Every structure is written in C-alpha cells, then in structure tokens.
Amino acid sequence: MELQRTHDWPSGEEQAYAIQRELRPLVRTAPLAAPPRTLAGLDVAYGDSHGGAEDRVAAAVVVLDADTLEVLDRATAVGTAGFPYVPGLFAFRELPTLITALERLATTPDVLLCDGQGLAHPRRFGLACHLGVLAGLPTLGVAKTPLLGEWDEPGPARGDSSDVRDGGETVARVLRTQDGVKPLTVSTGHLITLDDACALVLRASPRYRLPETTRLADRLCRDALAEAAEHVA
DNA sequence: GCGACAG
C-alpha cells in the first residue's frame, strides 16, 4: 500500500511536539465507513540497548481476514529507531520502520491495530492517531499497559470493560479479552469509534489475551530481527 | 519540586 509522506522526521523533542500539534487536528473519530474485511497487526522488536535513537529495530505488519483470522499478507522492514524512547513521543521511534513495512504490503488493510495508545495520550495523539493520519486509514490502539487516566476495575469475564477517563473526557476503555486476564487498554486512533475498536479487538482475540494481529506481528518482527542479525555474521 | 511514564 502507499503512504503519504506528510512531514519530515524531527531531530529533537521540540520538533516532535510541533508535529504533534500540527497533525492532531486532523484526527477524526467516526464510525467505520464499512464493515472491515481485513485487519492488520503491527509491532516492532528491538535489537541493541533499550531506549536510544540508534537502536536496531525490525517492524512487521500482518494482514488477517477479519472473519476467519486467516493470514492474507505480511511484510517486514529493519532499520534504526531514529528517536529515543520518550513517553508521549513514542510514535517517532517506531513509525519510520513501520511505515516502510506497510509500503511493502501488497494490499491495503481496512483497519490497522497498533501496539500502543491512540487517543489515550497526554496530547491526544498517540501512535495509532499519528499512523491513522499518515495512512489515511482507520486505526486503533491496543496497549498492554495504560499510559494515563482513571478507571474502575472491569468485571472478571471476557468482554467486560470500563471507560478510562482523563481530564474530564473518555480517552480509552480497559477491556478484558479472556476470563481472568489483565485487561488491555483500547483507544481510538483515526476514523473509528471506541465501540467499534473494542469490538474488533475482542473479535481478534478468540483465544489469548492479545489479539492474533499483534501476536503474529510480534513473532514476525522478532524473526526478521534475528534474520537480519545473522545476515551480518 | 516529585513521581510516573505506551514500547
């Protein structure tokens, strides 16, 4: 698929904040235009240290049939993080390599399931929102741990959920994808509603805590990283 | 000022 190269990559935090201020108004929370036929999972694996801008990274995208969860397409890319890990600026670290992987996809997915936050972000512009604007596609954020907000503990069963509130607004929902497991934090990215985002995450998680999209993308980017490592040796 | 902080 093709992506729009909307902006140059920031070299420092101030530039990164400026880009977030500029792009945030473009985010739209809206019902899906049509029932998605395909879902894409995205993830990134790290090679070297732990937070530096020079860290080796591998990104992966896996496209699944929205109903059968059968794998339809996949792509990977290896590169450098290019930005240090700063909570709130996380997208600048993973997006370059993720975008390269997306461009190598033979197809265009209907929805992108991102590893991290969407609206549940200090400036309401997490990775899922950012990628949604750049790709012009519906996106949602699925995070294993929350970044901010307050919420009540959801019920113990699969499907139980509770809204996450921050600064007087609902920014996400904690969602139990299996009985008794720790809930995931789901938030809207772009061109989707929170209800639809949660429904899709639940549908993509028939057996494990994490959706099949992220599980498969996680495996694929780890493999890509290992393969890149021995390509050197 | 202090602590917390997606991956």
Place this chain on the structure above:
DNA sequence: ATCTTGTCGC
C-alpha cells in the same frame, strides 16, 4: 522493549 528460573494452574 529486553534480560530470565522456576512455578502455579488448567
């Protein structure tokens, strides 16, 4: 994210 043994439970 990543480094890692044993251990509790279905």
